[in-house]
Amino acid sequence: MNKNIVLLWDIDGTLISQGGDKDLFHEVALSFSGKVPMQRPKKAGKTDSRIATEYIDAYKIDNISLDTFMFELNSVSDLYYSNNSCDIIKGAIVALESTSRLGLINKLYTGNTASRAINKLNSANIPLEAIDTKNSFFLGDRILRLDGVLDVKRQHSKNDIVVIGDTDFDYELAKSLDCNFWFIGKEVARENQIGVSQDFSNIDLFISKLLCTFK
Numbered sequence: 001m002n003k004n005i006v007l008l009w010d011i012d013g014t015l016i017s018q019g020g021d022k023d024l025f026h027e028v029a030l031s032f033s034g035k036v037p038m039q040r041p042k043k044a045g046k047t048d049s050r051i052a053t054e055y056i057d058a059y060k061i062d063n064i065s066l067d068t069f070m071f072e073l074n075s076v077s078d079l080y081y082s083n084n085s086c087d088i089i090k091g092a093i094v095a096l097e098s099t100s101r102l103g104l105i106n107k108l109y110t111g112n113t114a115s116r117a118i119n120k121l122n123s124a125n126i127p128l129e130a131i132d133t134k135n136s137f138f139l140g141d142r143i144l145r146l147d148g149v150l151d152v153k154r155q156h157s158k159n160d161i162v163v164i165g166d167t168d169f170d171y172e173l174a175k176s177l178d179c180n181f182w183f184i185g186k187e188v189a190r191e192n193q194i195g196v197s198q199d200f201s202n203i204d205l206f207i208s209k210l211l212c213t214f215k
Contacts, residue, residue: 005214006156007099008109008137008173010165011117014184015096016124017087024080025055028072033059045169047111047147048073048140070141074115081119088124089184091200096130098207106131109148109163109173113140145169149176162194162210180213182206 009015026040041054052069055061061069096106108131110117117138121128135155137148152161161179163170171190174181183196195209 004105004156004160005103005210006105006107006161007210008107008152008161008163009096009131010163010167010170011108011110011112011120013089013166014164014170015089015092015126016120017089022080022084024073024076025051028052028069028076029055029059029061031072032061032064032069035059045111045145045167047142047145048113048116050111050143050145053143070113074113077116077119081116081123084123086120086124088126089199091203091206093126094203095200095206097127098203099210100130102207102211104210108133108136108138109152110137111139111145114138116140146173146176149173152177160214162213182209 023040025043030036037058037060039058041051041058043051046054049066049070052066052073056064056066056069100106108117112120114133114136117140118128118133121131137151139145139148142148158177158179161177162182163174163177163179164182164184165171165173166184171181171183174192179192181190181193183190183193185196185198187196194213195206197206200206
Protein backbone atom coordinates (compact mmCIF):
# COMPACT_ATOMS: atom_id res chain seq x y z
CA MET A 1 0.00 0.00 0.00
CA ASN A 2 1.22 3.49 -0.86
CA LYS A 3 2.48 5.16 2.33
CA ASN A 4 1.80 8.61 0.89
CA ILE A 5 -1.98 8.32 1.18
CA VAL A 6 -3.44 11.49 2.64
CA LEU A 7 -6.94 11.88 4.06
CA LEU A 8 -8.25 15.45 3.89
CA TRP A 9 -10.80 15.84 6.67
CA ASP A 10 -13.52 18.43 6.94
CA ILE A 11 -14.37 19.35 10.56
CA ASP A 12 -17.97 20.51 11.05
CA GLY A 13 -20.38 17.67 10.34
CA THR A 14 -17.52 15.24 9.68
CA LEU A 15 -15.48 15.08 12.88
CA ILE A 16 -17.77 17.14 15.12
CA SER A 17 -21.51 17.71 14.96
CA GLN A 18 -22.92 20.63 13.00
CA GLY A 19 -25.03 23.28 14.67
CA GLY A 20 -24.08 22.55 18.26
CA ASP A 21 -22.24 25.78 18.88
CA LYS A 22 -23.25 29.37 19.36
CA ASP A 23 -23.27 31.81 16.44
CA LEU A 24 -20.03 33.51 17.34
CA PHE A 25 -20.08 35.61 14.17
CA HIS A 26 -23.35 37.13 15.36
CA GLU A 27 -21.90 37.80 18.79
CA VAL A 28 -18.87 39.60 17.32
CA ALA A 29 -20.92 41.53 14.77
CA LEU A 30 -23.39 42.62 17.43
CA SER A 31 -20.58 43.89 19.63
CA PHE A 32 -19.52 46.26 16.84
CA SER A 33 -22.93 47.15 15.48
CA GLY A 34 -25.62 46.82 18.12
CA LYS A 35 -28.11 46.20 15.32
CA VAL A 36 -29.58 42.86 14.24
CA PRO A 37 -30.42 42.41 10.53
CA MET A 38 -33.65 40.85 9.35
CA GLN A 39 -31.73 37.76 8.26
CA ARG A 40 -28.29 36.48 9.21
CA PRO A 41 -25.94 35.37 6.43
CA LYS A 42 -25.68 31.64 5.78
CA LYS A 43 -22.40 30.07 6.81
CA ALA A 44 -22.33 26.60 5.23
CA GLY A 45 -19.43 25.94 2.89
CA LYS A 46 -17.80 29.33 3.40
CA THR A 47 -14.50 30.33 4.94
CA ASP A 48 -14.40 32.27 8.19
CA SER A 49 -13.25 35.40 6.34
CA ARG A 50 -16.03 35.11 3.76
CA ILE A 51 -18.61 34.73 6.52
CA ALA A 52 -17.11 37.64 8.44
CA THR A 53 -17.28 39.85 5.33
CA GLU A 54 -20.95 39.02 4.87
CA TYR A 55 -21.72 39.67 8.54
CA ILE A 56 -19.96 43.04 8.36
CA ASP A 57 -22.16 43.94 5.39
CA ALA A 58 -25.39 42.55 6.88
CA TYR A 59 -24.89 44.31 10.21
CA LYS A 60 -23.83 47.51 8.41
CA ILE A 61 -20.52 47.75 10.27
CA ASP A 62 -18.42 50.45 8.62
CA ASN A 63 -15.98 51.40 11.37
CA ILE A 64 -13.77 48.28 11.46
CA SER A 65 -11.67 46.25 9.06
CA LEU A 66 -11.99 42.55 8.26
CA ASP A 67 -8.74 41.96 10.15
CA THR A 68 -10.22 43.56 13.27
CA PHE A 69 -13.35 41.42 13.02
CA MET A 70 -11.28 38.26 12.55
CA PHE A 71 -9.04 39.09 15.50
CA GLU A 72 -12.10 39.48 17.70
CA LEU A 73 -13.66 36.30 16.29
CA ASN A 74 -10.57 34.26 17.13
CA SER A 75 -10.48 35.76 20.65
CA VAL A 76 -14.18 35.07 21.28
CA SER A 77 -13.75 31.53 19.89
CA ASP A 78 -10.80 30.86 22.21
CA LEU A 79 -12.96 31.73 25.21
CA TYR A 80 -16.06 29.91 23.96
CA TYR A 81 -14.41 26.59 23.11
CA SER A 82 -12.35 26.57 26.30
CA ASN A 83 -15.63 26.55 28.24
CA ASN A 84 -17.90 24.58 25.90
CA SER A 85 -17.43 21.20 24.27
CA CYS A 86 -18.35 20.15 20.74
CA ASP A 87 -20.11 16.84 20.20
CA ILE A 88 -18.01 14.37 18.26
CA ILE A 89 -19.25 12.31 15.32
CA LYS A 90 -19.55 8.68 16.41
CA GLY A 91 -16.36 6.73 15.76
CA ALA A 92 -14.35 9.75 14.60
CA ILE A 93 -11.59 9.30 17.17
CA VAL A 94 -11.19 5.61 16.32
CA ALA A 95 -11.14 6.47 12.61
CA LEU A 96 -8.35 9.01 13.08
CA GLU A 97 -6.28 6.81 15.36
CA SER A 98 -6.73 3.71 13.18
CA THR A 99 -5.74 5.42 9.95
CA SER A 100 -2.76 7.06 11.66
CA ARG A 101 -1.54 3.68 12.96
CA LEU A 102 -1.77 2.27 9.45
CA GLY A 103 0.56 5.01 8.22
CA LEU A 104 -2.03 7.09 6.41
CA ILE A 105 -1.60 10.86 6.72
CA ASN A 106 -4.52 12.70 8.30
CA LYS A 107 -4.75 16.38 7.41
CA LEU A 108 -7.47 18.99 7.79
CA TYR A 109 -8.95 21.01 4.94
CA THR A 110 -11.25 23.53 6.53
CA GLY A 111 -12.71 26.97 6.08
CA ASN A 112 -11.84 27.73 9.70
CA THR A 113 -8.78 29.63 10.85
CA ALA A 114 -6.13 27.39 12.41
CA SER A 115 -6.94 28.79 15.84
CA ARG A 116 -10.66 28.13 15.60
CA ALA A 117 -10.16 24.68 14.07
CA ILE A 118 -7.78 23.53 16.80
CA ASN A 119 -10.02 24.95 19.52
CA LYS A 120 -13.00 23.03 18.14
CA LEU A 121 -11.08 19.77 18.01
CA ASN A 122 -9.65 20.23 21.49
CA SER A 123 -13.13 20.92 22.86
CA ALA A 124 -14.26 17.54 21.47
CA ASN A 125 -11.17 15.78 22.88
CA ILE A 126 -10.04 14.73 19.42
CA PRO A 127 -6.42 13.51 19.54
CA LEU A 128 -4.37 16.03 17.59
CA GLU A 129 -1.40 13.65 17.55
CA ALA A 130 -3.34 11.62 14.95
CA ILE A 131 -3.53 14.65 12.64
CA ASP A 132 -0.75 16.46 10.81
CA THR A 133 -2.02 19.88 11.88
CA LYS A 134 1.28 21.57 11.01
CA ASN A 135 0.79 20.81 7.31
CA SER A 136 -3.00 20.98 7.23
CA PHE A 137 -4.95 23.42 5.09
CA PHE A 138 -6.67 26.17 7.08
CA LEU A 139 -8.58 28.48 4.74
CA GLY A 140 -10.08 30.75 7.38
CA ASP A 141 -8.03 33.77 6.31
CA ARG A 142 -8.98 33.39 2.65
CA ILE A 143 -12.24 34.33 0.99
CA LEU A 144 -12.87 31.22 -1.13
CA ARG A 145 -12.84 27.69 0.28
CA LEU A 146 -11.22 26.30 -2.87
CA ASP A 147 -8.31 28.74 -2.63
CA GLY A 148 -6.23 25.96 -1.08
CA VAL A 149 -6.55 23.56 -4.01
CA LEU A 150 -3.23 24.56 -5.58
CA ASP A 151 -1.51 24.19 -2.20
CA VAL A 152 -2.81 20.62 -1.94
CA LYS A 153 -1.75 19.80 -5.51
CA ARG A 154 1.75 21.08 -4.83
CA GLN A 155 2.12 18.67 -1.92
CA HIS A 156 0.22 15.58 -3.03
CA SER A 157 -0.65 13.52 -6.08
CA LYS A 158 -4.38 13.33 -6.79
CA ASN A 159 -4.05 9.53 -6.79
CA ASP A 160 -3.02 9.59 -3.12
CA ILE A 161 -5.88 11.77 -1.77
CA VAL A 162 -9.27 11.05 -0.23
CA VAL A 163 -11.46 13.99 0.78
CA ILE A 164 -13.77 13.14 3.69
CA GLY A 165 -16.71 15.48 4.23
CA ASP A 166 -20.44 15.88 4.73
CA THR A 167 -21.53 18.50 2.19
CA ASP A 168 -21.54 19.23 -1.52
CA PHE A 169 -18.84 21.80 -0.80
CA ASP A 170 -16.52 18.98 0.26
CA TYR A 171 -17.40 17.11 -2.91
CA GLU A 172 -16.55 20.24 -4.92
CA LEU A 173 -13.11 20.11 -3.30
CA ALA A 174 -12.70 16.47 -4.34
CA LYS A 175 -13.78 17.33 -7.89
CA SER A 176 -11.33 20.23 -8.03
CA LEU A 177 -8.56 17.88 -6.92
CA ASP A 178 -9.85 15.07 -9.17
CA CYS A 179 -9.45 12.70 -6.23
CA ASN A 180 -11.47 10.12 -4.29
CA PHE A 181 -14.27 11.15 -1.95
CA TRP A 182 -15.90 9.67 1.17
CA PHE A 183 -19.28 11.15 2.05
CA ILE A 184 -20.63 11.45 5.61
CA GLY A 185 -24.41 11.42 5.23
CA LYS A 186 -27.11 9.60 3.27
CA GLU A 187 -26.36 7.52 0.20
CA VAL A 188 -25.85 9.65 -2.90
CA ALA A 189 -24.11 8.44 -6.06
CA ARG A 190 -21.15 10.67 -6.96
CA GLU A 191 -18.22 10.31 -9.29
CA ASN A 192 -15.07 9.06 -7.50
CA GLN A 193 -17.05 8.41 -4.31
CA ILE A 194 -15.49 5.36 -2.68
CA GLY A 195 -17.80 5.20 0.33
CA VAL A 196 -20.65 6.73 2.30
CA SER A 197 -21.64 6.43 5.95
CA GLN A 198 -23.63 8.35 8.54
CA ASP A 199 -20.62 8.23 10.89
CA PHE A 200 -17.59 6.04 11.60
CA SER A 201 -19.32 3.47 13.83
CA ASN A 202 -18.50 0.73 11.30
CA ILE A 203 -14.79 1.34 11.43
CA ASP A 204 -13.92 -1.99 9.79
CA LEU A 205 -15.90 -1.08 6.68
CA PHE A 206 -14.34 2.38 6.56
CA ILE A 207 -10.79 1.04 6.82
CA SER A 208 -11.33 -1.85 4.43
CA LYS A 209 -12.74 0.40 1.69
CA LEU A 210 -9.84 2.81 2.10
CA LEU A 211 -7.30 0.04 1.85
CA CYS A 212 -9.02 -1.57 -1.14
CA THR A 213 -8.96 1.77 -2.96
CA PHE A 214 -5.19 1.99 -2.67
CA LYS A 215 -4.18 -1.63 -3.26
